[in-house]
Amino acid sequence: MDGVVNVYKPAGMTSHDVVYKIRRISGIKKVGHTGTLDPDAEGVLPICIGKATKAAETLASSYKRYSAVLRLGVTTDTQDIGGEVLKTNEISVSNDEIIGAVSAFEGEISQIPPMYSALKVGGKKLYKLARKGIEVERQPRRVTVYKINVLNIDGAKVGLDIKCSKGTYIRTLCHDIGERLGCGGCLERLVRTETSGFTLETAVSLESLESEGITPFLIPVDELFSYEKITVSGADEKKVKNGNSIQSDGLKEGACYRVYGSDGRFICISKQLNGRLIILKMFC
Known part of the structure; x- marks a missing residue:
């Protein structure tokens, strides 16, 4: 299977x-x-x-796409609603200010990974250190928020639609938006709606x-790949199944292909480079 x-x-x-x-x-x-x-x-x-x-x-x-609910006025140690509340604040910002603060996080941004995460520092997972009350320095990481839209605002709750790169922490994004607004914030609910x-x-x-x-x-x-399908047979099929590149004519230079054997079975993903079909990933 x-x-x-x-x-x-x-x-x-x-x-x-x-x-x-x-x-x-x-x-x-x-x-x-x-x-x-x-x-x-x-x-x-x-x-x-x-x-x-x-x-x-x-x-x-x-890329990843999420539907999230940001809760304004609440800051927690985990940056989500399930964590220990560190402080609460009154919310005295307008809807326009909320939309403006959210929009400021679109594009390439810097994030400091949360302590409550599976990221390792010095060979140790951060969340295990956090549970012991240990906080360590984390280096900022560059991530990309391709799109972030406010779907609705209902009091302290802000609905967000987010499309972002791998490694983006939505909890941290919510926390940082709250900090920018001056009232604090945390993630209340998260649904991943799309990926790959x-x-x-x-x-x-x-x-x-x-x-x-x-x-x-x-x-x-x-079916995970949308590349053009090509079939190899005879000596070329044997070479490909053994992990070797083959001479190939008539293929687009730099293009990737799904390569199948004479029996119709999927063998690999290959790329045409300098007149040869080079294997990128074997699947047979």
Whole structure:
């Protein structure tokens, strides 16, 4: 069994919990996710099974899209509503000021990763240090917010639609918006609505996977890529399956291709360079 399942992760589960369940349902040990969702977050979590795990890193590096609720006037140690409240403030900002503050975070920005995160510093996960009351210096990281729109404002709650790069902490984004407004803020709710082309509309619940099995929802590995399809045979097929590049004419220089064998099976992703088809990632 090889492919990807677009799982809807419910709140209250870790991403690894979902991986464990898919291993149990599928009977396959080689299973991995494509980007951690916090336990309290929910939404799209593509799960790679079998040979598709080779594509996990590529999928994880893709953009993310979220629907978030920012709670103004509350600052917590975890930067989300589940953390210990450090301070509360009255909210005396207008809707226009809120929209202006949110818009200021569109583009390439710098974030200091939160202490309550799985990021490692000195070989130790930050959240484990935070639970012991230890705070360490974290280096700012550059991330990109491609788009951030205010969906609605209801008192202290601000609905946001965010499209961002890998590594963006939405909790930190909410915290920083609150700081910019001078009243503080934290993340109240987070739903990942899209990543790597997988959307909320096509996500499958764990209950459906339990009752119907994995196969009806499994997306074949080659369908993860939109590159042109080419077929190799004979000596060239043997070379490619052994991991070697081959001489290739008539292909677009610099273009990537999905390469299939004479039996129609997906072999690899290759790139045309200097008249040769170079293997980027094997899947056979």
